[in-house]
Amino acid sequence: MPQRTYAVIGLGAIGLGMAQSLLRAGLKTIGCNRGPRPLETFAANGGQTTHNPAEAAARADVLFLAVVNAAQAEDVLFGQGGAARAMQAGDLVVNCVTVKPAFAVDMERRLAELGLLYLDAPVSGGPAQSAAGKLSIMASGSPEAFARAETGLKAVAAVVHRLGDEAGKGSAMKVVNQLLAGTHIAAAAEAMALGLRMGLDAGDVYKVITSAAANSWMFETRMKHVVSGDYTPLSAVDIFVKDLGIVSETTREQAMPAPLAAAALQQFVAAQARGLGREADAAVIKTFPGIELPRKKD
Amino acid sequence: MPQRTYAVIGLGAIGLGMAQSLLRAGLKTIGCNRGPRPLETFAANGGQTTHNPAEAAARADVLFLAVVNAAQAEDVLFGQGGAARAMQAGDLVVNCVTVKPAFAVDMERRLAELGLLYLDAPVSGGPAQSAAGKLSIMASGSPEAFARAETGLKAVAAVVHRLGDEAGKGSAMKVVNQLLAGTHIAAAAEAMALGLRMGLDAGDVYKVITSAAANSWMFETRMKHVVSGDYTPLSAVDIFVKDLGIVSETTREQAMPAPLAAAALQQFVAAQARGLGREADAAVIKTFPGIELPRKKD
Incomplete structure (x- = not known):
């Protein structure tokens, strides 16, 4: 199996811990954030960093989204961030942001049009659980999305609840x-x-x-x-x-x-x-x- | 110390278990209820029984009230039940009924006028905990009321939270x-x-x-x-x-x-x-x- 590259966009209360957990599991991981402070922390951990979502997306096979809200997720993927168009067919977006179920369904559809996989994967747990790689994840998506997410999810989560074959159920x-x-x-x-x-x-x-x-x-x-x-x-x-x-x-x-x-x-x-x-x-x-x-x- | 007599008025979901727990602790206990069924059960356990609150009160030193609501408590003590006037100075009423704090304060005052002690003692826990003598009790009242209640409370409760020296805090x-x-x-x-x-x-x-x-x-x-x-x-x-x-x-x-x-x-x-x-x-x-x-x- 090829060594995949992971990116986490949004190194906040949850995202930084996720990036650190992926790194600790021996996975090649890029951290992406607007402000510089968490990037410095993650670089000090030995992670790769960038301010640019499209750059992170171009290099990653699996992209974890951990920004604050749906508007930011939209902007990172389809707006100024330009991440979706930077990814390659077959790549996966794991969306950990709390969004409306309808938004998750829509994201899955729009990414599929670009040949991309989507996992609807909001999390439960705070900074401590995230730092320890012990988040609880409520996930739904296609079997292909789950298969591609498996290694990354193992690194960041203690429990993954698998709730169905289409986006929306996780949210x-x-x-x-x-x-x-x-x-x-x-x-x-x-x-x-x-x-x-x-x-x-x-x-x-x-x-x-x-x-x-x-x-x-x-x-x-x-x-x-x-x-x-x-x-x-x-x-x-x-x-x-x-x-x-x-x-x-x-x-x-x-x-x-x-x-x-x-x-x-x-x-x-x-x-x-x-x-x-x-x-x-x-x-x-x-x-x-x-x-x-x-x-x-x- | 004299062997005291206990009475429980209201042998419902909580009261029957309390009466059984008192009996099991070796305490002389009278069960009082309007309907006949729980009296039959309690008599079969070896308890003394009566339909008449005043009779139970006259024979008891410590009266546990476990009726349904404040209106019934009022009726048992001061209305048709006539229990308060049947008790002797220094006797204790332990009120386990869920009532407004103001009602508990008022009860304490009215019973004190008759020379009676009052413990404001609502319970947490269901029929199973009551039957096992493992209720949790939120209690407040005078040190004299607590002292006189001690043996009975030990028989019916796993935990007694002592919340103050006057009625109202328990409720x-x-x-x-x-x-x-x-x-x-x-x-x-x-x-x-x-x-x-x-x-x-x-x-x-x-x-x-x-x-x-x-x-x-x-x-x-x-x-x-x-x-x-x-x-x-x-x-x-x-x-x-x-x-x-x-x-x-x-x-x-x-x-x-x-x-x-x-x-x-x-x-x-x-x-x-x-x-x-x-x-x-x-x-x-x-x-x-x-x-x-x-x-x-x-």
Whole structure:
């Protein structure tokens, strides 16, 4: 089997770890990013780097997309980035960006017109899991796309959920995932805020709820920020304005009511409106009036 | 120390297990219930039984209340049940019913006027935990109330969270707990419904979400009903109409917005309106249009 070349476009919270994981697996890997900082990091790891998506695409057989949103993915592949036209027939695009299922279906079709394979492959997990090569991937696509992706996926993921033979199913699962993730964070904040309002101690609420049937993974991880008063972002408020926006558009397109996700979106928008967009997503609790939140200890 | 007598009023899903646990711990225990069936069960276990709350109260030093709601608790203690006036100064009422914090505060005050102690002690856990003496209790009350409750609590609970020296804090924590529990069930149903609408397989959704950051204890336990198509109730839709109603009233009294819990309540009300009140709470998913739910296998 020929030694393939990999590229990762977008060396952010997820992409940098993916590129590092591919490199660590002994695969020839090019990192591509607009800003210089992550490129310096990746070069120091021994990776090849470029600012130019088309250059990365021309040299790669397998292109991982890890940019911020659908607009950037569109731009990298078909717009100014020019990556799609730089690739060769039979090459593969693995799209890890959270996008609407309809967008993934459209991407697969447009790339197929150029003879390119597409894997719809959004991820679950944060920077730590990505750096460790332990992402969880919700993937769908043709058997050919899966076959060509296999070596790369093994390098970056602990689990690959195979959800069907066409693009869209992976992104559909990611939408379901983000609906719950965002709703659980907003619910955790709402519950903690009510507890504080009623005079309960934040640490008591954390201890009781995390040991009870009302627990969620998001409550457990996010309410730590509230108890400690430290809103240093791992995942920011802005991310859930974006992702619950995708949920909102998807539910409308599917003609499916989603009242809890709609309410959760409004809470994150309210947080953004107060200038909290870049704080940890748990900062959504700061939108509640009339409570005193625990302060960070010096 | 004198051998105390215990009574449990309301031998339902939680109360019967509590009475059995007290008995198993070697404590003299009287079970009291309106309907005859649980009394027969408890008598067969070797317990003493009565239909009359005042009689149970007159013989008991420690009275556990495990009726359905605040109205029944009021009636048992101060209304037709006549239990409060039948007790002797220094005796203790342990109220395990989910009630508004303000109701618990009021109960403590009214019982104190009769010289009686009060422990605000709502529970978390279902019939299985109750039968095993492994409930989790969120308790607040005076040191004297805790001291007198100690032996009985040890018999019925695996964990007792001690949340303060006055009634109200235990019930406040239970309101926080039920806000999350109800919201998580409604969110789980919303997410699963959207997944089905987009053509995902229910088993795939269950597998991916329960292994991801979007998981909650409620998703994990409740969506099993949906995947298997079996809505035999452990906890019913009606319970969350009641408990999210308590959340709704409490948030209004506290002047605290709770948009997710409000949306969740409406979903359970919609399920009740469709005649699903007595099905498992996961049946809230049946309110979503345009999806085909998995059917129960014969």
